[in-house]
Ligand SMILES: O=C(O)CCC(=O)C(=O)O
């Protein structure tokens with residue numbers, strides 16, 4: 342009990358600078374100015390956006406209209422992607438007993454140790470494939486920043502905790518998570534879910550404040566019939582879900598039937614509005630640097646996005662996950 346309280350206190354203290362920074366960036370004049378600067382950056386970059394093929398266009402259009410688009414690795418035709426799924430699947434299977442012990446011990450958010458991804462850099466590098474960067478850049482309207490990969494492991498205990506509660510991610514105004522399923526995921530297997538309704542608050546006019554979404558709050562904010570726009574992303578192994586997790590409420594449905602393992606790739610604009618709420622994968626900056634050798638300038642720039650964060654913002658330590 343005492344350990345829990347002191348852990349909570351340590352976390353509260355650690356997150357103090359990032360909470361203060363978010364409050365400052367939400368200050369009315371500053372947030373309106375930042376909003377205008379962002380609009381100008383979008384306009385400046387518009388002529389340089391990449392050309393997409395028909396599937397890329399379909400993904401970006403669906404994201405714009407619904408916030409979520411489900412596709413698969415075969416259609417995306419990314420070389421080496423199936424091998425990545427196989428190695429990530431093996432890692433998550435080996436990790437399963439430990440994940441169940443952690444869940445029993447009360448840990449709410451469980452990922453395969455990031456060191457395993459560092460040992461299998463092809464998992465990380467897949468997220469930097471030019472085809473994905475094209476889609477991300479077209480959707481965001483700005484060069485993409487890549488926040489790495491995490492293999493989320495969700496134990497089938499049915500609990501509504503952590504990312505299994507409805508929420509919006511805090512990194513930026515818009516962002517993309519790309520989930521790749523490592524096995525078939527059915528309705529009892531914790532599918533990723535998203536509500537395709539625009540949240541009327543949290544923007545450059547009203548500011549950015551974050552909280553979990555409960556039924557009454559979602560009804561009030563999104564409309565009493567919000568459940569009609571709920572997409573539950575069940576799918577086979579190799580299913581790929583693109584979702585703007587910053588603009589749309591989403592969650593992993595609490596699994597009851599079987600555990601769920603999926604890779605989550607994470608992207609936002611370079612630089613993002615809230616750099617101190619990024620770096621969620623547990624992979625260190627040095628480790629990321631070690632995994633991008635030989636990649637193109639654009640891919641390296643996406644992975645090394647922190648270099649484009651204004652120096653003063655770089656001083657703010659990242660909030661705990
Ligand atoms: O595990 C899930 O399905 C949800 C994960 C999530 O909310 C996120 O990565 O932002």
Ligand SMILES: [Fe+2]
Nearest residue numbers: 504509510586
């Ligand atoms: Fe999320």
